[in-house]
Amino acid sequence: MGEMTDEQRAAFEAALARTRQQEATAAAVPTQRGRMAAQGLTLGFADEVEARARALTTGRPYEELLNEIRGSVKAYQEARPKEAMAYEIGGAAIPAIGGLLAAPFTGGTSAAAVAPTLGRMAAIGGLEGAAYGFGTGEGGAAERLARVPGSAAAGAVGGAVGGAAVRGAGGAITALTDSARRLVGQRGSSVVENEIQRLAQQTGKTPDEIADDIINGRIMAENRTIRQAVRALKTSGGDASRILEEGIRGRPSQTRAEALTELRQYLSDVGEPSALQAQRRSEDVARQAERQAYSQFENVPAPAEVVEALGETLRRVPSASEEVAIGLRARTGEAPFYKILEDGSVEFTRTPTVIEAERVRRAVDNRVSSLYSGSMGGAAQDVGEVGQSLRGVLDTSVEGLADVRATAAGVRQQNDIFKFGQNALSGDVNERLMEFSRLTSPEEINAYRAGLMAALEARATTGSRQSLIRNLADPETKEGIILRQVFPEDQLDDVLYRLETAKEAQATAGRVLEGSDTAATLAENARRGMGLSVGDITGVLSGSPDAIISAAQKVVGRFGRDLNDAERARVARILVSQDPELVRRAITDEGGMAALQRRVEQLAVAATQGARRGATVGAAEPGAEISGGALRGLLAQ
8 A cells, every 4th residue: 555645644633532532531431231231131110220220228309319310311322322321221131031040049940941933032122122111211101102113113123033033043043952962972961871762662662651650550671672682681691680580580470370360350359369269159159049048948848839849840850759759858858759650650759849840841851961962853852842831830938038039049040151261262263252252141241251261271370371461462363352252341441551561571581581683783882882773874874975974974973882780780670670660760861961961951041031121121222212203293283
């Protein structure tokens, strides 16, 4: 550059002199930083608050003090406009900053968890701008209200623009910290948590779902998707192997017993040791009740019409007399109360009792059943008609006998249905379902269910108990089909959950404790501690660039090493733990990087709120001047 001309030098020196004069004038004006910050904080009402407070304490007139304060503020604004605006905007942002500083002591509740939307920022900015325009106005209410429309509109625009700009920057920072968190430590704050979270992710369940499983009787190690990983941990030896052995070994028998208890609760009497014993006890009680009911007819002489019908029955069905004679001699040691003569007629040696006549009728019914079993249906039908005739005479002639017989028949029928239930798992499944579908009364259905439970309990004590659990859990096997048809529908989901738990416990014990090392086990051992999932490995093998980068980051990351003995033991304890909260804490993202990310998100939200409020104040003053000036112009016309 060449030398300045005389005119240029004179102009430069004049500008320099003006600048120095302005700096000297500004230096001579006292700073009002606190007042400017207070104005921003209170949206323009700080001068009036201060004047009112000083008037009360000093006795000076309020208007005089207000004019004095406003004069000082205006002088400072004119002398140092940028600095004054900065302090005023900073004061407006104080509430958001204060909430952020308080967050560590309030659990974060003092800072908003999510930044407001653009529309909400504009609405809040408009309200705050209106308040600021009114608060910074002077004169009467009309003059101050004239500033409100402009300050509200400008505040809405400023709040939305300022908040949105900072929120965008905050979102970028949050994304960056999220990437750093995942690269440095995946989810956990320790290698143990990292491994547990890797396994939890493979289950496809949320922490709450895994905790609910534990509450309902399952352990994390029994999830089929991580069974190979549990096997790998078991084969690594040390305390981890012992802990898994102790935690898994007894689970099949424990969960099987729990499933059977759940079944028994709805298929039979849960208070009984077994359904069969309960039924036997019920039969004994029923027989005693039946004998007691029939005892009233024990020594009652049969009416003449009954004796006549009884003789005709013995004559026409002589084979029934043999059963009657055997029973009578067994009970009393006496000979029968009748004789069958050579011509087939019957001669009574004494008057038979009502109960003896009833026993002859039963013998005839038994003979009918025997004939049917021997494929002699026609004969059975004819003999049955004889028995029905005797029954009719007895019911007509002996009061109360029919009721006692009906009660006894109902008990015997339930015993028969119980036996049908015992055979429910044998033969053709469609025939068994048809048998059950014919049952109508609650008593019959309960008897069939109790019989089924007896069959399940019998099989549960044999070598097929493991296959029984698997088959009951499978809706396509005979056992599974029968269970789903017979079991009370409103309780079916609960028992199926128990059966599935027992099934997975059996499978886990067999695979983890008894299985041999395979290539899959060795591969799982290699992945442990790196945070690599099966999906990561698949992605790498397929040539996915994202998967390759992700796997590389995990391998060289913070936890890119195998676990030591103590760490493997801690992982094993969590896998077999029945404490839902312990497991939930281990698989929930509470690591240091996660805490840092939450803090950055709080900062981003607070910055957005502060920027929105500061921008509102910065934009509201010019808007208020435009609105107020327009009204003054109208009034001057």
